[in-house]
Amino acid sequence: MTKLTCFKAYDIRGKLGTELNEEIAYKIGRAYGQIYQPKSVVIGCDIRLSSEPLKQATIKGLNDAGINVLDLGMTGTEEIYFGAFHLDVQGGIEITASHNPIDYNGMKLVRENARPISADTGLKEIQVLAEAENFTEVAEKGITQNYNILPEFIEHLMSYIDPAQISPMKLVMNAGNGAAGHVVDAIEEKFKQLHIPVEFIKINNEADGTFPNGIPNPILIENRDSTRNAVIQHQADMGIAWDGDFDRCFLFDEKGQFIEGYYIVGLLAQAFLLKQPGEKIVHDPRLVWNTLDVVEQYQGIAVQSKSGHAFIKDVMREHNAVYGGEMSAHHYFRDFAYCDSGMIPWLLAVVVLSETKQSLSSLVEDMIAKFPCSGEINFKVADTQTTIQKIFDHYADQKPVIDYADGVSLDFAVWRLNIRASNTEPLLRLNIESRRDQNPKSIQTYVDEVTQLIEG
Structure with a gap:
């Protein structure tokens, strides 16, 4: 039995040839089909040269498991999400490595209504079956058809603007x-x-x-x-x-x-709450003060979730939240089956610019002035847990408020840090924010201080 190392916390991602190849893609498609037994699924792929062959191997695995496939061609991930909740299908797979290096590729898998499949919700089972290759033969193999979803997707996007x-x-x-x-x-x-x-x-x-x-x-x-x-x-x-x-x-x-993604979360939360006061807004724990300030100011309810699309989507569904945002520039929408989209945010920003007759810089300048942040800083370290403990110990005598929702957040009332190990890469991620009105120190002062601890 070959151990598959491409299975991560939220998706599948690995180095081409060794961690992910057409044979492995076939096994993943076959295992997905056997475990979930959907009648039909949508599949698409990004533009990487390795993506089309991986997609075809995955389709063969799905068909051999008796699953019908609608091949959407070259797509972004959200076109697969859209297909999975808009069409009469019970799941979807996007072949993509997103922003990873050229010699990587991966997959994002969803069930019916574009519900995410992550380590806690079925990805491990797919891994176990793909590794064991304990596949059952089916009486009738599935068929594959090409489908152009773009016109329907565009119609949906246009529903967000007047x-x-x-x-x-x-x-x-x-x-x-x-x-x-x-x-x-x-x-x-x-x-x-x-x-x-x-x-x-x-x-x-x-x-x-x-x-x-x-x-x-x-x-x-x-x-x-x-x-x-x-x-x-x-x-x-x-x-x-x-x-x-x-x-x-x-x-x-x-x-x-x-503009840091953190402030765009505030801008979009404000846009939704102006029209729908009282709605819930989900945010991640890395940077929070500006979001909490905006949501309170516009009579919304802020709900914190762990970082990562699977967690955010689950929390949004649980609370029926209208919008969810991560400072990493993932934005999630109730009307988009709680999925993240890279097209809806800029369309909403166009709406906000049009309605307010203000420039983008003027819309976010108060947020940036009030709650300056470092942006996410990544460090390669030998041992993430030891490094986090070192930071923890250094600041223990200052008695910060501690939150373990995602990595460790230390809140010193006038400044705050979040440090966490990446779920997808061997990195330690640091975010720092401060309250400018209560704190004359620059963000860089804190960044330098914490960097010294990490690298010293």
Whole structure:
């Protein structure tokens, strides 16, 4: 029995050839089909050169388990989520490695109504069966059909805006040569049909699995220049950049400045609560003060969840929350089956800019001034738990309020840190925020202090 190391906490991800190949993909498809026994599932893949062969192997595994497949072609993850709750199917699989290096690939798996399959909700069972290869033969194999879901997906996206209310504006769209470009093109076409006065400036829009401009991952500072420069050059109102499977989108203001995902959570929470006061907003524990402040100010109810899409989605379902946001730029919507989308957030931002007649920088400047944050800082360390304990011990005499909801959060009333081991990479992730009105010290002071502890 071969141990499969590509199974992670939330999804499947591994190095091509050794951890993930067509043979392993076949076994995963076969195991998924045998365990869940859906009648039909949707499947799609990102633009990586390895994704189409992995998709075909997964389809063969599903068909051999007796499962019918609707092949949606080259898609972003949220198109699979959409298909899984919109069509008459009972599950979905997206072949993607998102923002991982070029020699990686992976899969995101969902059940009926796009419910996530993670380590706690079935991924381990799939792993056990795929490793054992204890497959049962079926009387009738499944069939595969191609299906174009794009028109229905675009119709759904348009339900988040009122075309008549959109102000004239100019947007820079950076698909990073990933999967987002075909959706950007379709939305642009729809906007033209509806005479919505928005000009699209598209860069790196062509899907290209060789990633000539680098892996699309705008959370990395070095990957932001192309969007920033285009915003400044074209005097655009906003810049939008996506990762490879476009389930995360990153916003830049009219000055080309990158806006931390944390403040976009506050902006979208405000947008929902202005229309639906009293609704619940789910957030992650890494950075919280601004979100709590916004939700209280606009008469909402804040609910904390562990980081990670499977946890956020479960908590949102449990509380029937209208919106959930992570500072990592994952945004989740009740009307999107509680799934994350990289297209809905920028459409809502366009709505907010139109309704308020304000620039993006002015909409978030008070939040940034009031609750400055470090952004997520990643460290490679030999032993994450030992390092976390070292930080814990160092600050013990200051008697911070401690929260173990996700890693460790230490709250010192005027500043706060969260430190946690990554679920997907061998990294320690640090986030720091402060209350500017109560604390003259700069964020950098705290970053330097904690960095010294981690690296010293």
